[in-house]
Amino acid sequence: MKRILVLLAIVATLGLTAWTLLSNKEKVEAKVYRPDTNLKVGVRTAKAELRNLSQESEFLGSFAPNREVEIRPQAGGQIIQLPVEEGQYVRAGQLIAKIDDDQLRYQVEAQQVTMEGHQNDLKRYENLVKGDATPAVNLERTQLNIRATQAQIKQLQKQIANATITAPFAGIVTEKMVEKGSVVSVGSPIAKVTDISTLKLVVDVPEKSINQFRVGQTITISTEVYPDARFTGHVSLIAAEGDAAHNYPVEITVRNSDKNMLRAGMYGSIENTNKLKGQTLAIPRQAIVGSAKEPQVYVVENGKAVLKRVGIGVTTNDYYEITKGLQAGDQVVTSGQINLQNGTPVVAQ
Structure with a gap:
Protein backbone atom coordinates (compact mmCIF):
# COMPACT_ATOMS: atom_id res chain seq x y z
CA MET A 1 0.00 0.00 0.00
CA LYS A 2 2.81 2.33 0.86
CA ARG A 3 4.52 1.70 -2.51
CA ILE A 4 1.31 2.51 -4.34
CA LEU A 5 1.04 5.86 -2.58
CA VAL A 6 4.65 6.74 -3.47
CA LEU A 7 4.07 5.78 -7.10
CA LEU A 8 0.90 7.88 -7.25
CA ALA A 9 2.81 10.85 -5.79
CA ILE A 10 5.54 10.55 -8.42
CA VAL A 11 3.01 10.33 -11.25
CA ALA A 12 1.19 13.36 -9.89
CA THR A 13 4.42 15.35 -9.67
CA LEU A 14 5.39 14.48 -13.26
CA GLY A 15 1.95 15.42 -14.50
CA LEU A 16 2.09 18.76 -12.72
CA THR A 17 5.54 19.48 -14.19
CA ALA A 18 4.38 18.61 -17.71
CA TRP A 19 1.31 20.84 -17.37
CA THR A 20 3.48 23.73 -16.10
CA LEU A 21 5.92 23.40 -19.03
CA LEU A 22 3.09 23.25 -21.56
CA SER A 23 1.53 26.32 -20.02
CA ASN A 24 4.85 28.24 -20.15
CA LYS A 25 5.39 27.23 -23.79
CA GLU A 26 2.00 28.60 -24.75
CA LYS A 27 2.79 31.88 -22.97
CA VAL A 28 6.20 32.18 -24.72
CA GLU A 29 4.72 31.44 -28.12
CA ALA A 30 2.10 34.04 -27.50
CA LYS A 31 4.85 36.61 -26.97
CA VAL A 32 6.80 35.71 -30.17
CA TYR A 33 6.48 38.33 -32.93
CA ARG A 34 4.82 37.03 -36.08
CA PRO A 35 4.84 39.47 -38.98
CA ASP A 36 1.54 40.32 -40.51
CA THR A 37 1.75 38.98 -44.04
CA ASN A 38 -0.82 41.51 -45.16
CA LEU A 39 1.04 44.53 -43.70
CA LYS A 40 2.75 46.60 -46.41
CA VAL A 41 6.34 47.78 -45.89
CA GLY A 42 7.22 51.32 -46.92
CA VAL A 43 10.14 51.51 -49.38
CA ARG A 44 11.78 53.98 -51.74
CA THR A 45 12.04 53.02 -55.39
CA ALA A 46 13.61 54.12 -58.67
CA LYS A 47 13.15 53.12 -62.27
CA ALA A 48 15.64 51.11 -64.26
CA GLU A 49 16.27 53.35 -67.26
CA LEU A 50 18.69 54.02 -70.08
CA ARG A 51 21.50 56.37 -69.09
CA ASN A 52 24.58 57.85 -70.69
CA LEU A 53 27.06 56.60 -68.12
CA SER A 54 30.19 58.57 -67.35
CA GLN A 55 32.58 58.64 -64.44
CA GLU A 56 34.09 61.76 -62.93
CA SER A 57 37.13 61.29 -60.74
CA GLU A 58 39.02 64.04 -58.93
CA PHE A 59 42.71 63.59 -58.15
CA LEU A 60 44.90 65.92 -56.11
CA GLY A 61 48.63 66.34 -56.66
CA SER A 62 51.43 68.87 -56.38
CA PHE A 63 53.42 70.70 -59.02
CA ALA A 64 57.05 69.78 -59.55
CA PRO A 65 59.50 71.91 -61.56
CA ASN A 66 60.31 70.97 -65.12
CA ARG A 67 64.03 70.97 -64.28
CA GLU A 68 65.99 71.64 -61.14
CA VAL A 69 69.72 71.38 -60.58
CA GLU A 70 72.24 72.05 -57.86
CA ILE A 71 75.19 73.79 -59.47
CA ARG A 72 78.46 72.23 -58.36
CA PRO A 73 81.87 73.44 -59.64
CA GLN A 74 84.37 71.18 -61.36
CA ALA A 75 87.19 73.30 -59.96
CA GLY A 76 88.09 74.34 -56.42
CA GLY A 77 89.25 77.68 -55.07
CA GLN A 78 88.06 81.04 -53.83
CA ILE A 79 84.92 82.56 -55.34
CA ILE A 80 85.78 86.01 -56.67
CA GLN A 81 82.47 86.68 -58.46
CA LEU A 82 78.92 85.71 -57.45
CA PRO A 83 76.57 88.05 -59.33
CA VAL A 84 73.28 86.29 -58.46
CA GLU A 85 70.75 86.44 -55.63
CA GLU A 86 67.96 84.13 -54.53
CA GLY A 87 64.79 84.71 -56.52
CA GLN A 88 66.72 86.14 -59.49
CA TYR A 89 65.88 84.94 -62.99
CA VAL A 90 68.92 83.78 -64.97
CA ARG A 91 69.30 82.94 -68.64
CA ALA A 92 70.96 79.83 -69.98
CA GLY A 93 74.73 80.45 -69.99
CA GLN A 94 74.54 83.41 -67.59
CA LEU A 95 77.40 83.69 -65.09
CA ILE A 96 76.61 82.18 -61.70
CA ALA A 97 80.05 82.26 -60.09
CA LYS A 98 83.72 82.76 -60.94
CA ILE A 99 86.52 80.97 -59.09
CA ASP A 100 89.99 82.52 -58.84
CA ALA A 163 86.46 78.11 -63.01
CA THR A 164 83.68 80.01 -64.79
CA ILE A 165 80.33 78.56 -63.68
CA THR A 166 77.23 79.33 -65.74
CA ALA A 167 73.54 78.42 -65.63
CA PRO A 168 72.84 75.23 -67.60
CA PHE A 169 69.32 76.44 -68.47
CA ALA A 170 67.04 79.40 -67.88
CA GLY A 171 65.36 79.49 -64.51
CA ILE A 172 65.15 81.06 -61.08
CA VAL A 173 67.87 80.91 -58.44
CA THR A 174 65.91 79.23 -55.66
CA GLU A 175 68.85 78.76 -53.28
CA LYS A 176 72.33 80.21 -52.84
CA MET A 177 74.65 78.18 -50.60
CA VAL A 178 77.81 80.34 -50.62
CA GLU A 179 78.87 83.96 -50.66
CA LYS A 180 81.58 85.87 -52.51
CA GLY A 181 84.96 85.11 -50.97
CA SER A 182 84.04 81.56 -49.92
CA VAL A 183 86.51 78.81 -50.69
CA VAL A 184 84.84 75.83 -52.34
CA SER A 185 86.03 72.40 -53.30
CA VAL A 186 85.23 70.37 -56.39
CA GLY A 187 81.61 69.17 -56.29
CA SER A 188 80.43 71.33 -53.38
CA PRO A 189 77.03 72.99 -54.07
CA ILE A 190 77.00 76.69 -54.91
CA ALA A 191 73.42 77.43 -55.95
CA LYS A 192 70.21 75.82 -57.10
CA VAL A 193 68.45 76.82 -60.32
CA THR A 194 64.82 75.83 -60.91
CA ASP A 195 63.01 75.96 -64.25
CA ILE A 196 59.26 76.55 -63.81
CA SER A 197 58.48 77.70 -67.33
CA THR A 198 56.89 74.26 -67.57
CA LEU A 199 55.63 72.35 -64.55
CA LYS A 200 54.72 68.74 -63.90
CA LEU A 201 51.62 67.95 -61.88
CA VAL A 202 52.14 64.54 -60.28
CA VAL A 203 49.02 62.76 -59.00
CA ASP A 204 48.66 59.28 -57.50
CA VAL A 205 45.90 57.38 -59.28
CA PRO A 206 44.41 54.21 -57.77
CA GLU A 207 44.51 50.99 -59.73
CA LYS A 208 40.78 51.00 -60.57
CA SER A 209 41.11 54.39 -62.30
CA ILE A 210 44.48 54.13 -64.05
CA ASN A 211 42.89 53.03 -67.35
CA GLN A 212 41.17 56.41 -67.56
CA PHE A 213 44.52 57.97 -68.56
CA ARG A 214 46.68 57.71 -71.66
CA VAL A 215 49.88 59.46 -72.71
CA GLY A 216 49.14 62.63 -74.68
CA GLN A 217 45.66 63.03 -73.18
CA THR A 218 44.54 66.64 -72.58
CA ILE A 219 43.65 67.35 -68.95
CA THR A 220 42.11 70.45 -67.35
CA ILE A 221 43.80 71.48 -64.09
CA SER A 222 42.43 73.67 -61.32
CA THR A 223 44.24 75.15 -58.32
CA GLU A 224 43.27 76.55 -54.94
CA VAL A 225 45.45 79.63 -55.35
CA TYR A 226 43.70 80.58 -58.62
CA PRO A 227 40.16 79.21 -58.17
CA ASP A 228 38.76 81.00 -61.23
CA ALA A 229 41.58 79.98 -63.59
CA ARG A 230 41.92 76.73 -65.52
CA PHE A 231 45.16 75.34 -66.88
CA THR A 232 45.53 72.88 -69.71
CA GLY A 233 48.04 70.06 -69.42
CA HIS A 234 48.95 66.84 -71.21
CA VAL A 235 49.67 63.45 -69.72
CA SER A 236 53.39 62.90 -70.24
CA LEU A 237 54.03 59.83 -68.10
CA ILE A 238 52.07 56.95 -66.58
CA ALA A 239 54.13 54.94 -64.12
CA ALA A 240 54.70 51.31 -65.02
CA GLU A 241 54.83 50.29 -61.36
CA GLY A 242 52.59 51.25 -58.45
CA ASP A 243 53.30 51.57 -54.75
CA ALA A 244 52.27 49.24 -51.94
CA ALA A 245 48.78 50.80 -51.90
CA HIS A 246 48.33 50.15 -55.65
CA ASN A 247 48.57 53.83 -56.57
CA TYR A 248 50.27 54.79 -59.83
CA PRO A 249 51.95 58.21 -60.30
CA VAL A 250 50.65 60.06 -63.36
CA GLU A 251 52.62 63.06 -64.60
CA ILE A 252 50.81 65.91 -66.37
CA THR A 253 52.89 68.60 -68.07
CA VAL A 254 51.46 72.14 -68.03
CA ARG A 255 52.85 75.36 -69.45
CA ASN A 256 53.19 78.09 -66.84
CA SER A 257 51.25 81.31 -67.16
CA ASP A 258 52.59 84.85 -66.86
CA LYS A 259 49.19 86.04 -65.66
CA ASN A 260 48.65 83.31 -63.06
CA MET A 261 52.15 82.20 -62.12
CA LEU A 262 52.34 78.67 -60.79
CA ARG A 263 55.13 77.63 -58.45
CA ALA A 264 56.65 74.31 -57.59
CA GLY A 265 55.02 72.75 -54.54
CA MET A 266 51.56 74.22 -55.15
CA TYR A 267 48.56 71.89 -55.14
CA GLY A 268 46.62 71.14 -58.29
CA SER A 269 43.62 68.92 -58.98
CA ILE A 270 42.17 67.31 -62.07
CA GLU A 271 38.66 66.18 -62.85
CA ASN A 272 38.80 63.40 -65.37
CA THR A 273 35.53 62.48 -67.07
CA ASN A 274 35.69 59.02 -68.58
CA LYS A 275 32.75 58.09 -70.79
CA LEU A 276 32.24 54.42 -70.14
CA LYS A 277 29.37 53.63 -72.51
CA GLY A 278 26.58 55.24 -74.48
CA GLN A 279 22.94 54.58 -73.62
CA THR A 280 22.81 51.61 -71.29
CA LEU A 281 20.33 50.23 -68.75
CA ALA A 282 21.30 51.43 -65.29
CA ILE A 283 19.98 51.53 -61.72
CA PRO A 284 21.18 53.41 -58.61
CA ARG A 285 23.96 51.73 -56.66
CA GLN A 286 21.75 51.63 -53.54
CA ALA A 287 19.40 49.14 -55.22
CA ILE A 288 21.96 46.32 -55.26
CA VAL A 289 21.79 43.75 -52.46
CA GLY A 290 23.76 40.57 -52.01
CA SER A 291 27.40 40.12 -52.94
CA ALA A 292 29.35 41.48 -55.90
CA LYS A 293 29.53 37.96 -57.33
CA GLU A 294 25.78 37.38 -56.97
CA PRO A 295 24.11 40.80 -57.11
CA GLN A 296 20.35 40.95 -56.54
CA VAL A 297 17.64 43.59 -56.49
CA TYR A 298 14.08 43.83 -55.20
CA VAL A 299 11.65 44.65 -58.01
CA VAL A 300 8.16 45.89 -57.19
CA GLU A 301 5.62 43.75 -59.08
CA ASN A 302 1.88 43.81 -58.32
CA GLY A 303 2.52 45.52 -54.97
CA LYS A 304 5.08 42.97 -53.80
CA ALA A 305 8.87 42.96 -53.58
CA VAL A 306 10.26 40.24 -55.84
CA LEU A 307 13.91 39.35 -55.37
CA LYS A 308 15.73 38.95 -58.70
CA ARG A 309 19.27 38.11 -59.64
CA VAL A 310 20.89 40.57 -62.05
CA GLY A 311 24.11 40.98 -63.99
CA ILE A 312 26.13 44.17 -63.56
CA GLY A 313 28.68 45.76 -65.88
CA VAL A 314 30.57 49.00 -65.55
CA THR A 315 29.97 51.26 -62.58
CA THR A 316 30.14 54.94 -61.76
CA ASN A 317 29.97 56.71 -58.43
CA ASP A 318 26.14 56.63 -58.57
CA TYR A 319 24.98 53.90 -60.96
CA TYR A 320 25.46 50.27 -61.97
CA GLU A 321 25.05 49.10 -65.53
CA ILE A 322 22.58 46.19 -65.69
CA THR A 323 23.45 43.57 -68.30
CA LYS A 324 20.68 41.05 -67.51
CA GLY A 325 17.73 40.45 -65.24
CA LEU A 326 15.88 43.76 -65.65
CA GLN A 327 14.07 45.77 -68.28
CA ALA A 328 13.72 49.49 -68.75
CA GLY A 329 10.89 50.78 -66.57
CA ASP A 330 11.21 48.15 -63.83
CA GLN A 331 10.67 49.65 -60.40
CA VAL A 332 13.58 48.70 -58.10
CA VAL A 333 13.78 49.22 -54.34
CA THR A 334 16.56 51.61 -53.32
CA SER A 335 15.81 51.96 -49.59
CA GLY A 336 14.16 49.67 -47.02
CA GLN A 337 15.51 46.34 -48.29
CA ILE A 338 16.43 45.31 -44.73
CA ASN A 339 12.71 44.81 -43.97
CA LEU A 340 11.98 42.79 -47.10
CA GLN A 341 11.75 39.18 -48.07
CA ASN A 342 10.81 37.70 -51.38
CA GLY A 343 7.09 38.41 -51.80
CA THR A 344 6.72 41.03 -49.06
CA PRO A 345 3.89 43.50 -49.81
CA VAL A 346 5.31 47.01 -50.25
CA VAL A 347 4.18 50.54 -50.76
CA ALA A 348 6.36 53.21 -52.36
CA GLN A 349 6.82 56.28 -50.20
Whole structure:
Protein backbone atom coordinates (compact mmCIF):
# COMPACT_ATOMS: atom_id res chain seq x y z
CA MET A 1 0.00 0.00 0.00
CA LYS A 2 2.81 2.33 0.86
CA ARG A 3 4.52 1.70 -2.51
CA ILE A 4 1.31 2.51 -4.34
CA LEU A 5 1.04 5.86 -2.58
CA VAL A 6 4.65 6.74 -3.47
CA LEU A 7 4.07 5.78 -7.10
CA LEU A 8 0.90 7.88 -7.25
CA ALA A 9 2.81 10.85 -5.79
CA ILE A 10 5.54 10.55 -8.42
CA VAL A 11 3.01 10.33 -11.25
CA ALA A 12 1.19 13.36 -9.89
CA THR A 13 4.42 15.35 -9.67
CA LEU A 14 5.39 14.48 -13.26
CA GLY A 15 1.95 15.42 -14.50
CA LEU A 16 2.09 18.76 -12.72
CA THR A 17 5.54 19.48 -14.19
CA ALA A 18 4.38 18.61 -17.71
CA TRP A 19 1.31 20.84 -17.37
CA THR A 20 3.48 23.73 -16.10
CA LEU A 21 5.92 23.40 -19.03
CA LEU A 22 3.09 23.25 -21.56
CA SER A 23 1.53 26.32 -20.02
CA ASN A 24 4.85 28.24 -20.15
CA LYS A 25 5.39 27.23 -23.79
CA GLU A 26 2.00 28.60 -24.75
CA LYS A 27 2.79 31.88 -22.97
CA VAL A 28 6.20 32.18 -24.72
CA GLU A 29 4.72 31.44 -28.12
CA ALA A 30 2.10 34.04 -27.50
CA LYS A 31 4.85 36.61 -26.97
CA VAL A 32 6.80 35.71 -30.17
CA TYR A 33 6.48 38.33 -32.93
CA ARG A 34 4.82 37.03 -36.08
CA PRO A 35 4.84 39.47 -38.98
CA ASP A 36 1.54 40.32 -40.51
CA THR A 37 1.75 38.98 -44.04
CA ASN A 38 -0.82 41.51 -45.16
CA LEU A 39 1.04 44.53 -43.70
CA LYS A 40 2.75 46.60 -46.41
CA VAL A 41 6.34 47.78 -45.89
CA GLY A 42 7.22 51.32 -46.92
CA VAL A 43 10.14 51.51 -49.38
CA ARG A 44 11.78 53.98 -51.74
CA THR A 45 12.04 53.02 -55.39
CA ALA A 46 13.61 54.12 -58.67
CA LYS A 47 13.15 53.12 -62.27
CA ALA A 48 15.64 51.11 -64.26
CA GLU A 49 16.27 53.35 -67.26
CA LEU A 50 18.69 54.02 -70.08
CA ARG A 51 21.50 56.37 -69.09
CA ASN A 52 24.58 57.85 -70.69
CA LEU A 53 27.06 56.60 -68.12
CA SER A 54 30.19 58.57 -67.35
CA GLN A 55 32.58 58.64 -64.44
CA GLU A 56 34.09 61.76 -62.93
CA SER A 57 37.13 61.29 -60.74
CA GLU A 58 39.02 64.04 -58.93
CA PHE A 59 42.71 63.59 -58.15
CA LEU A 60 44.90 65.92 -56.11
CA GLY A 61 48.63 66.34 -56.66
CA SER A 62 51.43 68.87 -56.38
CA PHE A 63 53.42 70.70 -59.02
CA ALA A 64 57.05 69.78 -59.55
CA PRO A 65 59.50 71.91 -61.56
CA ASN A 66 60.31 70.97 -65.12
CA ARG A 67 64.03 70.97 -64.28
CA GLU A 68 65.99 71.64 -61.14
CA VAL A 69 69.72 71.38 -60.58
CA GLU A 70 72.24 72.05 -57.86
CA ILE A 71 75.19 73.79 -59.47
CA ARG A 72 78.46 72.23 -58.36
CA PRO A 73 81.87 73.44 -59.64
CA GLN A 74 84.37 71.18 -61.36
CA ALA A 75 87.19 73.30 -59.96
CA GLY A 76 88.09 74.34 -56.42
CA GLY A 77 89.25 77.68 -55.07
CA GLN A 78 88.06 81.04 -53.83
CA ILE A 79 84.92 82.56 -55.34
CA ILE A 80 85.78 86.01 -56.67
CA GLN A 81 82.47 86.68 -58.46
CA LEU A 82 78.92 85.71 -57.45
CA PRO A 83 76.57 88.05 -59.33
CA VAL A 84 73.28 86.29 -58.46
CA GLU A 85 70.75 86.44 -55.63
CA GLU A 86 67.96 84.13 -54.53
CA GLY A 87 64.79 84.71 -56.52
CA GLN A 88 66.72 86.14 -59.49
CA TYR A 89 65.88 84.94 -62.99
CA VAL A 90 68.92 83.78 -64.97
CA ARG A 91 69.30 82.94 -68.64
CA ALA A 92 70.96 79.83 -69.98
CA GLY A 93 74.73 80.45 -69.99
CA GLN A 94 74.54 83.41 -67.59
CA LEU A 95 77.40 83.69 -65.09
CA ILE A 96 76.61 82.18 -61.70
CA ALA A 97 80.05 82.26 -60.09
CA LYS A 98 83.72 82.76 -60.94
CA ILE A 99 86.52 80.97 -59.09
CA ASP A 100 89.99 82.52 -58.84
CA ASP A 101 92.02 81.11 -61.73
CA ASP A 102 95.14 83.33 -61.62
CA GLN A 103 97.44 80.44 -60.66
CA LEU A 104 96.17 78.42 -63.59
CA ARG A 105 96.80 81.28 -66.00
CA TYR A 106 100.34 81.67 -64.66
CA GLN A 107 100.92 77.98 -65.31
CA VAL A 108 99.61 78.35 -68.86
CA GLU A 109 101.99 81.24 -69.42
CA ALA A 110 104.92 79.16 -68.14
CA GLN A 111 103.98 76.27 -70.40
CA GLN A 112 103.74 78.60 -73.38
CA VAL A 113 107.31 79.78 -72.68
CA THR A 114 108.43 76.16 -72.52
CA MET A 115 106.62 75.55 -75.81
CA GLU A 116 108.53 78.37 -77.49
CA GLY A 117 111.82 76.83 -76.32
CA HIS A 118 110.87 73.43 -77.71
CA GLN A 119 109.83 74.95 -81.02
CA ASN A 120 113.18 76.77 -81.33
CA ASP A 121 114.98 73.51 -80.54
CA LEU A 122 112.90 71.76 -83.18
CA LYS A 123 114.03 74.19 -85.89
CA ARG A 124 117.70 73.79 -84.92
CA TYR A 125 117.53 70.00 -84.81
CA GLU A 126 115.79 69.86 -88.16
CA ASN A 127 118.69 71.74 -89.76
CA LEU A 128 121.32 69.69 -87.91
CA VAL A 129 119.73 66.40 -88.85
CA LYS A 130 119.76 67.37 -92.50
CA GLY A 131 123.53 67.86 -92.31
CA ASP A 132 124.06 64.73 -90.16
CA ALA A 133 125.41 66.99 -87.42
CA THR A 134 123.16 65.46 -84.65
CA PRO A 135 121.39 62.17 -84.12
CA ALA A 136 117.74 61.99 -85.25
CA VAL A 137 116.73 60.92 -81.76
CA ASN A 138 117.20 64.50 -80.53
CA LEU A 139 114.67 65.66 -83.10
CA GLU A 140 112.19 62.98 -82.07
CA ARG A 141 112.60 63.81 -78.38
CA THR A 142 111.92 67.49 -79.06
CA GLN A 143 108.76 66.63 -81.03
CA LEU A 144 107.48 64.53 -78.10
CA ASN A 145 108.24 67.38 -75.68
CA ILE A 146 106.16 69.72 -77.82
CA ARG A 147 103.21 67.32 -77.82
CA ALA A 148 103.41 66.86 -74.04
CA THR A 149 103.52 70.61 -73.46
CA GLN A 150 100.51 71.12 -75.73
CA ALA A 151 98.55 68.54 -73.73
CA GLN A 152 99.44 70.28 -70.47
CA ILE A 153 98.29 73.63 -71.85
CA LYS A 154 94.96 72.11 -72.94
CA GLN A 155 94.48 70.61 -69.51
CA LEU A 156 95.14 73.95 -67.83
CA GLN A 157 92.80 75.74 -70.22
CA LYS A 158 90.08 73.25 -69.37
CA GLN A 159 90.59 73.95 -65.66
CA ILE A 160 90.38 77.69 -66.36
CA ALA A 161 87.10 77.15 -68.23
CA ASN A 162 85.74 75.15 -65.28
CA ALA A 163 86.46 78.11 -63.01
CA THR A 164 83.68 80.01 -64.79
CA ILE A 165 80.33 78.56 -63.68
CA THR A 166 77.23 79.33 -65.74
CA ALA A 167 73.54 78.42 -65.63
CA PRO A 168 72.84 75.23 -67.60
CA PHE A 169 69.32 76.44 -68.47
CA ALA A 170 67.04 79.40 -67.88
CA GLY A 171 65.36 79.49 -64.51
CA ILE A 172 65.15 81.06 -61.08
CA VAL A 173 67.87 80.91 -58.44
CA THR A 174 65.91 79.23 -55.66
CA GLU A 175 68.85 78.76 -53.28
CA LYS A 176 72.33 80.21 -52.84
CA MET A 177 74.65 78.18 -50.60
CA VAL A 178 77.81 80.34 -50.62
CA GLU A 179 78.87 83.96 -50.66
CA LYS A 180 81.58 85.87 -52.51
CA GLY A 181 84.96 85.11 -50.97
CA SER A 182 84.04 81.56 -49.92
CA VAL A 183 86.51 78.81 -50.69
CA VAL A 184 84.84 75.83 -52.34
CA SER A 185 86.03 72.40 -53.30
CA VAL A 186 85.23 70.37 -56.39
CA GLY A 187 81.61 69.17 -56.29
CA SER A 188 80.43 71.33 -53.38
CA PRO A 189 77.03 72.99 -54.07
CA ILE A 190 77.00 76.69 -54.91
CA ALA A 191 73.42 77.43 -55.95
CA LYS A 192 70.21 75.82 -57.10
CA VAL A 193 68.45 76.82 -60.32
CA THR A 194 64.82 75.83 -60.91
CA ASP A 195 63.01 75.96 -64.25
CA ILE A 196 59.26 76.55 -63.81
CA SER A 197 58.48 77.70 -67.33
CA THR A 198 56.89 74.26 -67.57
CA LEU A 199 55.63 72.35 -64.55
CA LYS A 200 54.72 68.74 -63.90
CA LEU A 201 51.62 67.95 -61.88
CA VAL A 202 52.14 64.54 -60.28
CA VAL A 203 49.02 62.76 -59.00
CA ASP A 204 48.66 59.28 -57.50
CA VAL A 205 45.90 57.38 -59.28
CA PRO A 206 44.41 54.21 -57.77
CA GLU A 207 44.51 50.99 -59.73
CA LYS A 208 40.78 51.00 -60.57
CA SER A 209 41.11 54.39 -62.30
CA ILE A 210 44.48 54.13 -64.05
CA ASN A 211 42.89 53.03 -67.35
CA GLN A 212 41.17 56.41 -67.56
CA PHE A 213 44.52 57.97 -68.56
CA ARG A 214 46.68 57.71 -71.66
CA VAL A 215 49.88 59.46 -72.71
CA GLY A 216 49.14 62.63 -74.68
CA GLN A 217 45.66 63.03 -73.18
CA THR A 218 44.54 66.64 -72.58
CA ILE A 219 43.65 67.35 -68.95
CA THR A 220 42.11 70.45 -67.35
CA ILE A 221 43.80 71.48 -64.09
CA SER A 222 42.43 73.67 -61.32
CA THR A 223 44.24 75.15 -58.32
CA GLU A 224 43.27 76.55 -54.94
CA VAL A 225 45.45 79.63 -55.35
CA TYR A 226 43.70 80.58 -58.62
CA PRO A 227 40.16 79.21 -58.17
CA ASP A 228 38.76 81.00 -61.23
CA ALA A 229 41.58 79.98 -63.59
CA ARG A 230 41.92 76.73 -65.52
CA PHE A 231 45.16 75.34 -66.88
CA THR A 232 45.53 72.88 -69.71
CA GLY A 233 48.04 70.06 -69.42
CA HIS A 234 48.95 66.84 -71.21
CA VAL A 235 49.67 63.45 -69.72
CA SER A 236 53.39 62.90 -70.24
CA LEU A 237 54.03 59.83 -68.10
CA ILE A 238 52.07 56.95 -66.58
CA ALA A 239 54.13 54.94 -64.12
CA ALA A 240 54.70 51.31 -65.02
CA GLU A 241 54.83 50.29 -61.36
CA GLY A 242 52.59 51.25 -58.45
CA ASP A 243 53.30 51.57 -54.75
CA ALA A 244 52.27 49.24 -51.94
CA ALA A 245 48.78 50.80 -51.90
CA HIS A 246 48.33 50.15 -55.65
CA ASN A 247 48.57 53.83 -56.57
CA TYR A 248 50.27 54.79 -59.83
CA PRO A 249 51.95 58.21 -60.30
CA VAL A 250 50.65 60.06 -63.36
CA GLU A 251 52.62 63.06 -64.60
CA ILE A 252 50.81 65.91 -66.37
CA THR A 253 52.89 68.60 -68.07
CA VAL A 254 51.46 72.14 -68.03
CA ARG A 255 52.85 75.36 -69.45
CA ASN A 256 53.19 78.09 -66.84
CA SER A 257 51.25 81.31 -67.16
CA ASP A 258 52.59 84.85 -66.86
CA LYS A 259 49.19 86.04 -65.66
CA ASN A 260 48.65 83.31 -63.06
CA MET A 261 52.15 82.20 -62.12
CA LEU A 262 52.34 78.67 -60.79
CA ARG A 263 55.13 77.63 -58.45
CA ALA A 264 56.65 74.31 -57.59
CA GLY A 265 55.02 72.75 -54.54
CA MET A 266 51.56 74.22 -55.15
CA TYR A 267 48.56 71.89 -55.14
CA GLY A 268 46.62 71.14 -58.29
CA SER A 269 43.62 68.92 -58.98
CA ILE A 270 42.17 67.31 -62.07
CA GLU A 271 38.66 66.18 -62.85
CA ASN A 272 38.80 63.40 -65.37
CA THR A 273 35.53 62.48 -67.07
CA ASN A 274 35.69 59.02 -68.58
CA LYS A 275 32.75 58.09 -70.79
CA LEU A 276 32.24 54.42 -70.14
CA LYS A 277 29.37 53.63 -72.51
CA GLY A 278 26.58 55.24 -74.48
CA GLN A 279 22.94 54.58 -73.62
CA THR A 280 22.81 51.61 -71.29
CA LEU A 281 20.33 50.23 -68.75
CA ALA A 282 21.30 51.43 -65.29
CA ILE A 283 19.98 51.53 -61.72
CA PRO A 284 21.18 53.41 -58.61
CA ARG A 285 23.96 51.73 -56.66
CA GLN A 286 21.75 51.63 -53.54
CA ALA A 287 19.40 49.14 -55.22
CA ILE A 288 21.96 46.32 -55.26
CA VAL A 289 21.79 43.75 -52.46
CA GLY A 290 23.76 40.57 -52.01
CA SER A 291 27.40 40.12 -52.94
CA ALA A 292 29.35 41.48 -55.90
CA LYS A 293 29.53 37.96 -57.33
CA GLU A 294 25.78 37.38 -56.97
CA PRO A 295 24.11 40.80 -57.11
CA GLN A 296 20.35 40.95 -56.54
CA VAL A 297 17.64 43.59 -56.49
CA TYR A 298 14.08 43.83 -55.20
CA VAL A 299 11.65 44.65 -58.01
CA VAL A 300 8.16 45.89 -57.19
CA GLU A 301 5.62 43.75 -59.08
CA ASN A 302 1.88 43.81 -58.32
CA GLY A 303 2.52 45.52 -54.97
CA LYS A 304 5.08 42.97 -53.80
CA ALA A 305 8.87 42.96 -53.58
CA VAL A 306 10.26 40.24 -55.84
CA LEU A 307 13.91 39.35 -55.37
CA LYS A 308 15.73 38.95 -58.70
CA ARG A 309 19.27 38.11 -59.64
CA VAL A 310 20.89 40.57 -62.05
CA GLY A 311 24.11 40.98 -63.99
CA ILE A 312 26.13 44.17 -63.56
CA GLY A 313 28.68 45.76 -65.88
CA VAL A 314 30.57 49.00 -65.55
CA THR A 315 29.97 51.26 -62.58
CA THR A 316 30.14 54.94 -61.76
CA ASN A 317 29.97 56.71 -58.43
CA ASP A 318 26.14 56.63 -58.57
CA TYR A 319 24.98 53.90 -60.96
CA TYR A 320 25.46 50.27 -61.97
CA GLU A 321 25.05 49.10 -65.53
CA ILE A 322 22.58 46.19 -65.69
CA THR A 323 23.45 43.57 -68.30
CA LYS A 324 20.68 41.05 -67.51
CA GLY A 325 17.73 40.45 -65.24
CA LEU A 326 15.88 43.76 -65.65
CA GLN A 327 14.07 45.77 -68.28
CA ALA A 328 13.72 49.49 -68.75
CA GLY A 329 10.89 50.78 -66.57
CA ASP A 330 11.21 48.15 -63.83
CA GLN A 331 10.67 49.65 -60.40
CA VAL A 332 13.58 48.70 -58.10
CA VAL A 333 13.78 49.22 -54.34
CA THR A 334 16.56 51.61 -53.32
CA SER A 335 15.81 51.96 -49.59
CA GLY A 336 14.16 49.67 -47.02
CA GLN A 337 15.51 46.34 -48.29
CA ILE A 338 16.43 45.31 -44.73
CA ASN A 339 12.71 44.81 -43.97
CA LEU A 340 11.98 42.79 -47.10
CA GLN A 341 11.75 39.18 -48.07
CA ASN A 342 10.81 37.70 -51.38
CA GLY A 343 7.09 38.41 -51.80
CA THR A 344 6.72 41.03 -49.06
CA PRO A 345 3.89 43.50 -49.81
CA VAL A 346 5.31 47.01 -50.25
CA VAL A 347 4.18 50.54 -50.76
CA ALA A 348 6.36 53.21 -52.36
CA GLN A 349 6.82 56.28 -50.20
